[in-house]
Amino acid sequence: MADKTLDAKGLNCPLPILRAKKMLKEVPAGGTLEVLATDPGSVADFAAFCRTTGNQLVEHSAEGGVYRFLIKHTA
């Protein structure tokens, strides 16, 4: 179970990333943020966001047009 969940469904680039970054600040270090998105571009973008910021992309999956990312707040 993630510490926080961000529903970014229906939002387009760059809003899912901007909202995720904002919410990540409320997640304690070592905690996780779950992001739900429908923007297909978010798959590449969340991977790039995590690589660049040093946060860890623990899981990502897609089901029924909804992408789910689990990000561990490590940076």
Added chain:
Amino acid sequence: MSDSTTGGDNAKTMTIIVTKGTLDWAYPPFILGTTAAAMGVDVTMFFTFYGLGLLKKKLNLQISTLGNPAMQMPMMGMHMTMPNLIGALPGVDSAASTMMKNMIRKKGVASIEELREAAIESDVNIIACQMTMDLFEFKTSDMIDNLKLGGAATYMETALKSDINLYI
């Protein structure tokens, strides 16, 4: 805090010169600026000439179909382009702008107001070109509060130390 997601002394830096003030041209600088800031980059945006209008408190941004042959608006399953002869008629730009704004809302794309707010919230350094303020007779009272006034030397000082410098 100086971790990699909130900037700090060792953060990467980027500057963007924003020279255009139409709705379509307002997107690239604000999208890149806010996203870079979210990724821990220290961002400076320098607004000059027509780009300066993007710092007005009240925005009513328009697009122009004139001289924009690559612009294709989705319409009834097809794509429509606008011949210059028609684009020059009164009301065409305003109708195209309304269409574009509806499309933006429908597709979950952020408004420029929203991105500008995000830029301010994430401490993007916003510089308004003093010369353009004088040239176009803009009043500071008409502009947003979160800006600094500066000129080419102010920009250059930051640009010389930056990892990325963009001109849009």
